[in-house]
Amino acid sequence: KAGVTQTPRYLIKTRGQQVTLSCSPISGHRSVSWYQQTPGQGLQFLFEYFSETQRNKGNFPGRFSGRQFSNSRSEMNVSTLELGDSALYLCASSYRGQENQPQHFGDGTRLSIL
């Protein structure tokens, strides 16, 4: 069974641009969560999607948004990029996002803002 796939692996953008990251969950998994990992703040939860609906959201500004498609694939968008948005963005999937269903992570997209 293929794992969680994130594309692209690396991205370089400049301030003010926007970016879209993609995540394909493990086959059969319907819950997709996004996390931001930085050296200073560690791993922080962005949001979770289930059945094309955002079910939970972390404490990030509105510039961070996401969506989920009917095939459970998810995208995350960041608009008006800032230097502080440089991070590793991780996607995780689980069957239904329930507490007894561990989240499995992809290898992430490393975003660098110049």
Add this chain to the structure above:
Amino acid sequence: GEDVEQSLFLSVREGDSSVINCTYTDSSSTYLYWYKQEPGAGLQLLTYIFSNMDMKQDQRLTVLLNKKDKHLSLRIADTQTGDSAIYFCAERYSSASKIIFGSGTRLSIRP
């Protein structure tokens, strides 16, 4: 509040046991996890324990949970060079679908 704490570094001799400790604050946590992150990679789920359990063993890994003290530990027996990585402790409580991570413990192996 939500907080998970870990020591930042641990150095262990190859072949010895490694013990990585973690404390958490939310007593309503239902599941506690250990993830491993190697350079340039995402998080690999190592093991997890339900909050009504005291111990879970899986090959070289042993997880101990002291719910009264909100203390979780991961013991790696016969530590090998391939175990070099950052280990994250994480908690999840039933009312939310998010996971709260600790800052990670960097495990280094010396010959």
